[in-house]
Amino acid sequence: MYKILLCLRYLRTRWIAMASIISVMLGVATMIVVNSVMAGFATEMRERIHGILADVVLETHTLDGDPDAAARMREIQDVAGEYIEAMTATVEVYGMVSFKYRGQVITRPVTLIGIDPQTKAAVSPLVTNLSSFTSGRRLGLKFGPESSNCQVIAVTPDSAAAIAGLENGDVITACNGDSVEYTRDLSSQLKNSIHQPTVSLAVRRGKRSLVLKVKIPRPSWDLTADARAHRRTLIELERRRIEWNRPREILPAGGTPLPPPGFDAGPSSAPPTGTAEQLTPPSSLPDAPDLDALDPPTIADGHTTEDPAASLPACVYLGSGLIEFPMEDKETGEIRIERMVLAGEDVRITTVSAGRPPEPRHFTATVIDVFKSGMSEYDSNLVFCNLEELQQRRGMVDPSTGDRAVTSIQIKLKDFKHADTVIKRLRAAFPAHIYSVRTWQQKQGPLLAAVELETGILNILLFLIITVAGFGILAIFYMIVVEKTRDIGILKALGASSRGVMSIFLGYGIALGIVGSGVGVLLGLVFVWYINEIESGITWLLGRKVFDETIYYFPEIPTAVDPFTVAWIALGAVGIAVLASILPARRAAKLHPVEALRHE
Amino acid sequence: MSTPLDASQQPRSIGATGSENSISMIPEPPAVTAPVEPEAARLECVALEKAFRKGDHVIPVLRGVDIDVAPGEFLSIVGQSGSGKSTLLHVMGLLDVPSVGEVHCDGRRIDNLPESQRDRLRNREFGFIFQSYHLLPELTLLENVVSPLSIRYSTLAWWQHRHQIRDQAAEIVEKVGLGHRLKHRPAELSGGEMQRTAIARALIGQPRVLLADEPTGNLDSNTGQEIMSLLASLNEFEGLTIIMVTHDERIACRAHRTVRLGEGRIEMVGRAA
Numbered sequence: 001m002y003k004i005l006l007c008l009r010y011l012r013t014r015w016i017a018m019a020s021i022i023s024v025m026l027g028v029a030t031m032i033v034v035n036s037v038m039a040g041f042a043t044e045m046r047e048r049i050h051g052i053l054a055d056v057v058l059e060t061h062t063l064d065g066d067p068d069a070a071a072r073m074r075e076i077q078d079v080a081g082e083y084i085e086a087m088t089a090t091v092e093v094y095g096m097v098s099f100k101y102r103g104q105v106i107t108r109p110v111t112l113i114g115i116d117p118q119t120k121a122a123v124s125p126l127v128t129n130l131s132s133f134t135s136g137r138r139l140g141l142k143f144g145p146e147s148s149n150c151q152v153i154a155v156t157p158d159s160a161a162a163i164a165g166l167e168n169g170d171v172i173t174a175c176n177g178d179s180v181e182y183t184r185d186l187s188s189q190l191k192n193s194i195h196q197p198t199v200s201l202a203v204r205r206g207k208r209s210l211v212l213k214v215k216i217p218r219p220s221w222d223l224t225a226d227a228r229a230h231r232r233t234l235i236e237l238e239r240r241r242i243e244w245n246r247p248r249e250i251l252p253a254g255g256t257p258l259p260p261p262g263f264d265a266g267p268s269s270a271p272p273t274g275t276a277e278q279l280t281p282p283s284s285l286p287d288a289p290d291l292d293a294l295d296p297p298t299i300a301d302g303h304t305t306e307d308p309a310a311s312l313p314a315c316v317y318l319g320s321g322l323i324e325f326p327m328e329d330k331e332t333g334e335i336r337i338e339r340m341v342l343a344g345e346d347v348r349i350t351t352v353s354a355g356r357p358p359e360p361r362h363f364t365a366t367v368i369d370v371f372k373s374g375m376s377e378y379d380s381n382l383v384f385c386n387l388e389e390l391q392q393r394r395g396m397v398d399p400s401t402g403d404r405a406v407t408s409i410q411i412k413l414k415d416f417k418h419a420d421t422v423i424k425r426l427r428a429a430f431p432a433h434i435y436s437v438r439t440w441q442q443k444q445g446p447l448l449a450a451v452e453l454e455t456g457i458l459n460i461l462l463f464l465i466i467t468v469a470g471f472g473i474l475a476i477f478y479m480i481v482v483e484k485t486r487d488i489g490i491l492k493a494l495g496a497s498s499r500g501v502m503s504i505f506l507g508y509g510i511a512l513g514i515v516g517s518g519v520g521v522l523l524g525l526v527f528v529w530y531i532n533e534i535e536s537g538i539t540w541l542l543g544r545k546v547f548d549e550t551i552y553y554f555p556e557i558p559t560a561v562d563p564f565t566v567a568w569i570a571l572g573a574v575g576i577a578v579l580a581s582i583l584p585a586r587r588a589a590k591l592h593p594v595e596a597l598r599h600e
Numbered sequence: 601m602s603t604p605l606d607a608s609q610q611p612r613s614i615g616a617t618g619s620e621n622s623i624s625m626i627p628e629p630p631a632v633t634a635p636v637e638p639e640a641a642r643l644e645c646v647a648l649e650k651a652f653r654k655g656d657h658v659i660p661v662l663r664g665v666d667i668d669v670a671p672g673e674f675l676s677i678v679g680q681s682g683s684g685k686s687t688l689l690h691v692m693g694l695l696d697v698p699s700v701g702e703v704h705c706d707g708r709r710i711d712n713l714p715e716s717q718r719d720r721l722r723n724r725e726f727g728f729i730f731q732s733y734h735l736l737p738e739l740t741l742l743e744n745v746v747s748p749l750s751i752r753y754s755t756l757a758w759w760q761h762r763h764q765i766r767d768q769a770a771e772i773v774e775k776v777g778l779g780h781r782l783k784h785r786p787a788e789l790s791g792g793e794m795q796r797t798a799i800a801r802a803l804i805g806q807p808r809v810l811l812a813d814e815p816t817g818n819l820d821s822n823t824g825q826e827i828m829s830l831l832a833s834l835n836e837f838e839g840l841t842i843i844m845v846t847h848d849e850r851i852a853c854r855a856h857r858t859v860r861l862g863e864g865r866i867e868m869v870g871r872a873a
Binding site for chain 2 (some may be wrong): 005009013486493592594
C-alpha cells in the first residue's frame, strides 16, 4: 500500500519530475506527428500512383510491342480470368511534345501513352485526374475563379448538367452530401466522387434549395463546349490574321480557300509570311498581342471536315506539369498558375516508329484535356494519346491482318489481395524474356521503398530523442533517490523490504512514463488533427508559406493516424521510462538502512 | 504482509504466521524463555561484536556486549559519543547485523534470519524512535502514523481493514495528544509534536519492543520530560519493553535499569532509583 501512496505523493510533490514528463511527452508527440504526416504523404502518394497504374501490368520489353493485343488479352482471360475485373491495352513510348508559347516553341520530353479512355477508365480512375471533369466543365458547368463561391455562371446546353436541370445563377451548396463553399472545395469533392456514375448536387436557386442528380459523362476524345469555343475563336483569329496579311502578298484571285496554318514554319507546310510579326494588329482585335501567344489550331495532315472547330484525329490529354508554371503577377504580387496551352489548341507530337531502325514520326494533335494527378513525376511526364491513332502513326497495325500491337496490358483485379496469384500465373504463362509482369507497387518499388526508408530512419532518430529523455529520467531519478535516501532508511527501519523500496521507484518511473506518453499522445493527436490550422497560423506569423501547395500538390498537409503506431510509440516511451528507472530503483533497494538513516 | 490484523491480538510468538517453519529450526526450546507478559518480549544479546571497515582499517565499535532485557523492562543505555550505543541498538533492532555474537528474542536467534523475515520482524515486533524523528516529509501526520501498517498490508488487505486501521490510528494519535493535527505535514509540526508522531508511528504496529535512540536529543528539557513521561507510562501501563539510548543521565534515570557503555564494552550496570 505504501508503494502506491508514495508513488503518487512523489509524482505530485517532485516538480523536477515534470522535466522528465515533459521530455517524454514532447518525444512522443513529435513521433506521432511525424509518423502521421509521413504516413499521410505515403498513403496519398500511393493512392495517386495507384490511380494511374493498374493493379497488375503486363509489359513487353520492346517498344515494338506485342503484335496481337486481342489474342494476348484472351490468353490472360484464360489464365487468370476469375480474378480480373477489367483490362485495357496501352502503347507506351517515348516522345516529345512541342507547343508555341508567346512566340517561342517549347519542346518537352514525354512518355506517350496510347489509351482507350473507356477501357482505361475501367482499370484506373482516369476521370478524377482530368481537369475538365474536376472543374465541372465536362458536366457543362462553368464557375468563377477558384476562390469564388460556387455560383454557376454558365450551363452548356444539352450537357449533363443541363439535362439534370441546373440553371444559370444556381449556387451549389453540397456535393454528394458534403457541403462546399468555394469552387476549389467543389473541385476536390468532384475529384473524390466523379468516378461514380452520378453525382448529386445540392443547389440553392433563389430561395429554393433542391438536390439534382447529374450523370457523369464517360471520358472520351470529345472537346468540351468551352474548348470547342476556344478553338473556334483561335481559328477565327488565324483567319483574320491571314486576311490582314493578304494585301502585303501577291494575292491570287479572291475566294481561295484558307491556306492551312502550320504548327510551325516547317518547310513542308505553307506558312504565313514572316512579315506578319512586323505588323501592328488591327485595333478591332483587343486580344491582338496574344495572337502570337496562341497556337493556332491546324487543319493540316490532310484532315478536312465540315466543322472547322472539330478536333484533329490525334487527340491528347496533356500532363499539367508540362504546360503549367507558377507566375508572379508583377502588379499584385500574387502567384498564379500560368497555362501555356489550353484545351482546344494543337500541339506537335514527335515519337519513334515501331520496327528497325526506329524512325521519327511527327504529327499534330489537339489537346482535349489537361491531366493532373498530383504526382509531379507523372504530371510533368505523361501525355495520353488516343490508342488507334498512335498505333497508326507508329506503324503498329499489321496491314494484312489488321491486328493492332500494344506494349502493355493493364489489368484491374477484383481484389488486390489476389495480385500474387495472378502474377504467378501470368509469369508462368508468358515468357519472361518477352514480357514483364508486375504490380503497380513493384513498378514503383524504388519510390515507395524510399519513402519507407525515410520513415524508418526518422523513427530511429526520433526514438533516440526519447532515449535521451530516458537518460534525463535516469539522472533525475538518481537525484531523487539521493535526496530520498533518509526516507528510504526510514521505510526500511519500519519494515519495508528492498523489493518494496525498489517497486516504489519503478512504479514512479512507470507513472512518469504513462503520464508523459499519455499527455504526449493527446498533444500529438491534437496537433495532427489541427495541423493545417497550425500551418496557416505559422504562415501568418512568418509571413511566408510553410507548406507550399504548388510544390507538393497537396491542397493541405495529408495525415494518417495509425492506432498501432500510436500504441507502439506510447508503449515504447513507457518502456524507456521504466528502463531508465531500474538503475536508480536498484540503488535505492540496496541502501543499507543504518547508513541511509545517517544520511543528511 | 497478508496477515490479518487479528493476529496481533492473539498471544504472539516471533513470526506469528508464515515464518513459523524457519524459526522452529533454531535449536533453543521455546519453553526456556516463556514470556512473563504475553505482550512483551525478552531480548538477549550474546557476546556482540561489531566492527566497521573503513578502507584498510577495521574500526571496532562493539567489543563483546552481553545484555539481557527482561520482558516489560525499561532499559536505558548511556555512554559517550562513539561508545557504540546506537550501533548496539541498531543490531538489537535488526537494522544492522553483528560481526560476531547473537541476538535472541524470546530465546530464538534472530540476527541471522533471512532478509525478508528481518523486515517482517522490524515491522511487527519492534518500534523505533529516533533523535531526529525521521518522519516522511511528503506524508501527513496521520499517514506517517499508519505507515508501518501500510507497509504490512497489501493494497487489498489495507482496503479490507481500513476501518480498523482508522480507529486504531485515531486511538493512538489521541493517546499521544495530537488529535487536532492529523492533516498537517511534518514541516508544520513542532519538535515535540514530531516526536509524539514518531512514537505514535512506533506504537501503531503493536510492537513488543520499543527501541528509542536519543528520543529527547533534539528537544528542550520540558518537552523532553513530557516525552519521557509518555514512554514511562507506556512501559508501566502497557507493559512494553523499552530500550532507550541516551547520553543524558537525567533522562536515563527514568528507566528501570541503566547500562553504561564505553569503548564498545559494558562498563557499569546500575539500577535506577
